Amino acid sequence: MKRLIYAGALLAGLTLTGCQDEDAAPTPTLTPSTPKLDYYVESYEVAGLGFQPQIKVAYEYNGMGKVSRYTVLSYNPATGSTEEQRYFAFSYLDGRVDKLAGYLPKASSPYIEYFYEYQANGNVSRIREHNYGTGVNSEANFSYDAVNNTINVAYTFSNGGSFQYEFQYDGENIQRDKTSRGSQLCSDGVYTYDDHVNPFRNLGYVDYTLNNLSVNNKLSEDVSYVACGFPTLVPESYAYEYNADGYPTEVMTTYKSGGSLARAKKEIYYK
Numbered sequence: 001m002k003r004l005i006y007a008g009a010l011l012a013g014l015t016l017t018g019c020q021d022e023d024a025a026p027t028p029t030l031t032p033s034t035p036k037l038d039y040y041v042e043s044y045e046v047a048g049l050g051f052q053p054q055i056k057v058a059y060e061y062n063g064m065g066k067v068s069r070y071t072v073l074s075y076n077p078a079t080g081s082t083e084e085q086r087y088f089a090f091s092y093l094d095g096r097v098d099k100l101a102g103y104l105p106k107a108s109s110p111y112i113e114y115f116y117e118y119q120a121n122g123n124v125s126r127i128r129e130h131n132y133g134t135g136v137n138s139e140a141n142f143s144y145d146a147v148n149n150t151i152n153v154a155y156t157f158s159n160g161g162s163f164q165y166e167f168q169y170d171g172e173n174i175q176r177d178k179t180s181r182g183s184q185l186c187s188d189g190v191y192t193y194d195d196h197v198n199p200f201r202n203l204g205y206v207d208y209t210l211n212n213l214s215v216n217n218k219l220s221e222d223v224s225y226v227a228c229g230f231p232t233l234v235p236e237s238y239a240y241e242y243n244a245d246g247y248p249t250e251v252m253t254t255y256k257s258g259g260s261l262a263r264a265k266k267e268i269y270y271k
Contacts, residue, residue, distance in 0.1 A: 035247050035270040036061060037199050045263040056082050066092060067203050096122070097205040114208055124206045140208060153210065163228070165210070172215040179228070186228035192219045196246050199268060217248055
């Protein structure tokens with residue numbers, strides 16, 4: 001959710017309608033003792049019912065300790081059980097993610113694939129998305145500005161659409177950002193963070209909507225949506241509970257707009 005909602009809305013809209021030094025976004029160094037995500041459960045607060053679980057995301061790892069698959073499951077309120085919605089399988093080349101393929105249950109062919117390319121220093125240079133479900137492909141091209149300590153990601157689509165996402169990446173956290181289409185500003189935001197490790201960063205790859213880039217956990221965000229699209233849910237602040245190792249075990253998100261939805265809760269479990 002969070003910023004991903006808005007990026008996802010832009011991606012969906014374009015699909016349906018037609019910096020930094022050499023350590024800019026380094027893959028974290030993982031050791032056998034580094035806690036690994038096992039799964040998380042996301043729940044939304046419903047008036048009169050409390051927090052109701054909506055999705056569960058579970059992770060699997062290969063013999064080298066790298067994530068090999070994650071599965072997204074939804075909760076059936078009638079039975080209280082989970083039902084698989086989709087899963088993503090990782091392929092590696094030279095120790096880095098080379099391809100990420102998404103499958104629907106019981107499908108033998110992926111409905112979506114992501115292909116990764118890297119600079120000589122290991123930074124991601126391009127991610128290509130092949131969406132076989134919509135028939136519209138896209139790609140994200142990364143540019144690094146060492147002088148201004150910013151990273152620009154240009155998203156382009158096979159149907160002619162495009163938008164740009166630029167962010168200031170200080171202390172390995174996205175501190176400020178802006179989204180634009182050509183000369184039109186869509187949104188700009190400012191963020192604050194805690195001093196604890198973001199466990200999603202430890203997954204060791206850059207996701208297409210850049211949701212796992214920051215090394216710490218977001219505490220607040222102040223985003224001004226100007227044009228291009230307006231998300232239904234607008235997060236404002238985040239509160240955490242941590243385990244003895246300093247990793248978050250619960251995230252409470254408070255929304256400043258979202259209709260009847262005021263809060264969401266994410267419970268995080270580790271291997």
